[in-house]
Amino acid sequence: MTDARLRIFSILFGIFYVVAFYYDLALFRYYPEVSQFHWLRTDGLGVVILWYGWIATSALASAAISFAVPAGMAERFWPGWAWIIPTAVVVGTLIYERRWFV
Amino acid sequence: MIVALLIAHALLAVALLGAITHQALSVAAPAAHGRWTFIDRFRGVDSAAYATPVVVLFTVTAIGGALLYPQYRVDVRPALEDMQNVAANGVFEIKEHLVAIGLGLLPAYWTFWRRPLGPDTGGARRGLTWLLAVFVWWSFIVGHVLNNIRGLLP
Numbered sequence: 001m002t003d004a005r006l007r008i009f010s011i012l013f014g015i016f017y018v019v020a021f022y023y024d025l026a027l028f029r030y031y032p033e034v035s036q037f038h039w040l041r042t043d044g045l046g047v048v049i050l051w052y053g054w055i056a057t058s059a060l061a062s063a064a065i066s067f068a069v070p071a072g073m074a075e076r077f078w079p080g081w082a083w084i085i086p087t088a089v090v091v092g093t094l095i096y097e098r099r100w101f102v
Numbered sequence: 103m104i105v106a107l108l109i110a111h112a113l114l115a116v117a118l119l120g121a122i123t124h125q126a127l128s129v130a131a132p133a134a135h136g137r138w139t140f141i142d143r144f145r146g147v148d149s150a151a152y153a154t155p156v157v158v159l160f161t162v163t164a165i166g167g168a169l170l171y172p173q174y175r176v177d178v179r180p181a182l183e184d185m186q187n188v189a190a191n192g193v194f195e196i197k198e199h200l201v202a203i204g205l206g207l208l209p210a211y212w213t214f215w216r217r218p219l220g221p222d223t224g225g226a227r228r229g230l231t232w233l234l235a236v237f238v239w240w241s242f243i244v245g246h247v248l249n250n251i252r253g254l255l256p
Binding site: 003006007009010011013014017018021030032033046047049051052054055058059062079080082083084086087089090093094097099100101 | 168171172173175176179180188189191192193195196198199200202203205206207208209210211212213214216222223225226229230232233
């Protein structure tokens with residue numbers, strides 16, 4: 001993977017992570033009380049961990065797109081977006097997570 | 103086993119905190135010539151040399167946290183809910199998000215810090231370094247407060 005593609009991966013990762021988290025798009029689910037992974041929601045197995053699945057979803061989606069972006073377009077990407085877009089993603093996430101403190 | 107993992111996770115987090123803080127301060131402003139205070143010495147480091155250790159430490163510490171997470175989800179979180187401590191769960195939830203987003207940022211961070219450092223990418227290096235520093239500080243403080251919450255709260 002070239003540097004430009006790795007940078008696009010990083011920019012997209014945060015966006016896909018927030019989408020996966022908000023819309024509950026975990027690639028898989030882990031049920032720690034029974035130490036089991038499941039692709040789909042499975043009731044009756046106790047608490048569920050979605051975090052691993054959100055990370056896997058966003059990693060796969062951002063890797064697929066960063067590979068698909070034409071090399072020329074990837075090279076032209078302004079470097080500043082690599083931190084400005086993730087910062088905006090974090091601010092959006094913090095605004096959403098205010099729900100815990102009100 | 104879980105206690106050993108928790109201690110290893112905390113020690114790795116200390117190393118990561120030191121590395122990213124050195125680097126973040128070094129890119130904030132160049133060390134002043136002539137004066138040589140503690141702060142100047144702290145930030146007067148070879149910033150690029152910290153990039154690979156930060157990537158490795160961030161990844162390994164996050165993996166350690168991921169291994170500890172089931173214990174938190176099964177034992178600690180329900181206890182916090184019983185204590186009606188919604189805010190404690192909220193700050194941990196934010197930590198989860200920041201660590202995940204930080205993991206995703208590591209490839210870009212690493213490419214921008216690879217030598218030779220491009221003069222046109224200084225802003226991106228600074229922005230990503232500070233972003234990761236904020237994530238690490240938040241995660242470190244939240245992790246330690248939650249680990250000791252029974253002793254900290256009345």
